[in-house]
Amino acid sequence: MLCPCGADREYEACCGRWHAGAAAPDALTLMRSRYSAYVLGLPDYLRATWHPSTRPPHLDLENPDGQRVVWLGLEVKSHRASGDRAEVEFVARYRVGGGSAVRMAERSRFVREGGRWFYIDEA
Structure with a gap:
């Protein structure tokens, strides 16, 4: 199966x-x-x-209405890194149930600690 991230490689x-x-x-x-x-x-x-400082105590991937979320694609707009900090700007598209496609644009912040990268939050 191809990887969902869109990199055109096997998962x-x-x-x-x-x-x-x-x-x-x-x-x-x-x-x-x-x-x-x-x-x-x-x-x-x-x-x-x-990242532990911003991690939610619980993460529910279900839509509150009980409808299935279908992810439609990812487009990376930019990636900037400086040492142990980085930002990635992207657009992800998804659909809930039979509804219209939704475009989610975000600039995410990341930090590297102990040799591992962690998502912090949306900038």
């Missing part, structure tokens, strides 16, 4: 290894793997890669 050779526990080499790779985790419904991975 196991792409985000699958990060989901299995390997440390993502940079913030861009981590962000792409987090998108794939949303697509595949991996809340434990999302929480593990969320």
